[in-house]
Amino acid sequence: MGKTAEEISNIDNEELLKVLNEAYAEEWLAYYQYWIGAKIIVGPMRTSIESEFEEHAKEELKHAEWLAERIIQLGGTPVLSPADWDKIAECKYMAPENPLDVELLKQNLASERCAIKRYQQICEMCHGKDFETFEISRKILHEELDHEQDWEDFLQDIKSGKEYTDKR
Ligand SMILES: [Fe+2]
Ligand SMILES: [Fe+2]
Ligand SMILES: [Fe+2]
Numbered sequence: 001m002g003k004t005a006e007e008i009s010n011i012d013n014e015e016l017l018k019v020l021n022e023a024y025a026e027e028w029l030a031y032y033q034y035w036i037g038a039k040i041i042v043g044p045m046r047t048s049i050e051s052e053f054e055e056h057a058k059e060e061l062k063h064a065e066w067l068a069e070r071i072i073q074l075g076g077t078p079v080l081s082p083a084d085w086d087k088i089a090e091c092k093y094m095a096p097e098n099p100l101d102v103e104l105l106k107q108n109l110a111s112e113r114c115a116i117k118r119y120q121q122i123c124e125m126c127h128g129k130d131f132e133t134f135e136i137s138r139k140i141l142h143e144e145l146d147h148e149q150d151w152e153d154f155l156q157d158i159k160s161g162k163e164y165t166d167k168r
Helices: 003-008 013-040 046-073 082-088 101-126 131-167
Strands: none
Touching (some): 013 082, 101 131
């Protein structure tokens, strides 16, 4: 850990690193969940959802990068083995066993809701104590909120479309 980084740290470093590594593992799982989802998706909304999945996959990977850099700055080591990702993650990987578009949407909506709680937790831990980690978590939180909104909007559109056709 950098000398000044250590001087300005007034937070339980061990606890923070544990939580950051959990989040880091969750980001890789989220990345893969979107990445593989984009490959296997079927259904009437495939094309629009596929590209949104690809975009989200890139964003989750970027979150993993930000977290890895911060973990290293704080003197920690990002989880070294993928075998540990699912073990330490609290937001669990959800295998897209049913490739139907609407099912994948629901799954990823649940994952985003878990991610939002995770970054809310890290923001609360760091608020007023560790400005840099707070800033990173807040940036990620902002994007996870966007992701949740995307899937809520998609599901709402599907529901409205169905109601419309049912009425005809
Ligand atoms: Fe993320
Ligand atoms: Fe996300
Ligand atoms: Fe999006």
